[in-house]
Amino acid sequence: MYGGLGAFPEGGLDNPYYKVAKEKPSPLSTEFDRAYFDTLVSTSELRKLSLKAFLATEQRIPGLGNGVLQDILFNAELHPKKKVSTLTAAEKTSLFNAVRNTLFSMASKGGRDTELDLFGNPGSYQTILSKNTVNKPCPICGTLIKKEAYMGGSIYYCEKCQRL
Ligand SMILES: [Zn+2]
Incomplete structure (x- = not known):
């Protein structure tokens, strides 16, 4: 995992991160609303x-990357391997709310406790699922948190709380 701060000249560069940041709404912005999210989950590909x-x-x-994904899916009670096409209306609502609420909570607390800021201080958001909580009890049901390799990274989840 890595983080970065980029400064670009106005008018832009041919840089994929710059382009996406300019073209797509941040999940913390008001443009990232339920209608926008519904368009994404209904796109056939x-x-x-x-x-x-x-x-x-x-x-x-x-x-939104792998580091923040784990707690979003935990809060939505959905499994990382669950297919988008199998989401019920209630699950879509819960996923949308979890994306917004989890990211707002992380941002307002100065980031996750598993990461350091530019001064070397950890954030004060207490990460639910990470390498530090593998094999520890799920805060909801007590089942031990699992770690699995998936898609070139690790996924962490509670097999009882997060529906596949
Ligand atoms: Zn659980």
């Missing part, structure tokens, strides 16, 4: 994807 691929690859949602 995206419906085939797992939730991890849908949310955290291709910079589809700027700033």
Whole structure:
């Protein structure tokens, strides 16, 4: 995992991160509303994807990567391998709310406690699922948190709380 701060001249560069950040709404912005989210989950080529691929690859949602994905899916009670096409209306609502609420909470607390800021201080958001909580009890049901290799990274989840 890495983070970066980029400064670009106005008018832009041929840089994929710059382009996405300019073209697609930040999940913390008001443009990232339920209507926009519903368009994403109804796009046919995206419906085939797992939730991890849908949310955290291709910079589809700027700033949403593997590190923040785990707690979003935990809060939505959805499994990282669940397919977008299998989401019920209630699950879509819960996923949309989890994206917004989890990211707002992380941002307002100065980031996750698993990462350091520019001064070397950890954030004060207490990460629910990470390498530090593998094999520890799920805060909801007590089942031990699992770690699995998936799509070139690790996924962490509670097999009881997060529906596949
Ligand atoms: Zn659980």
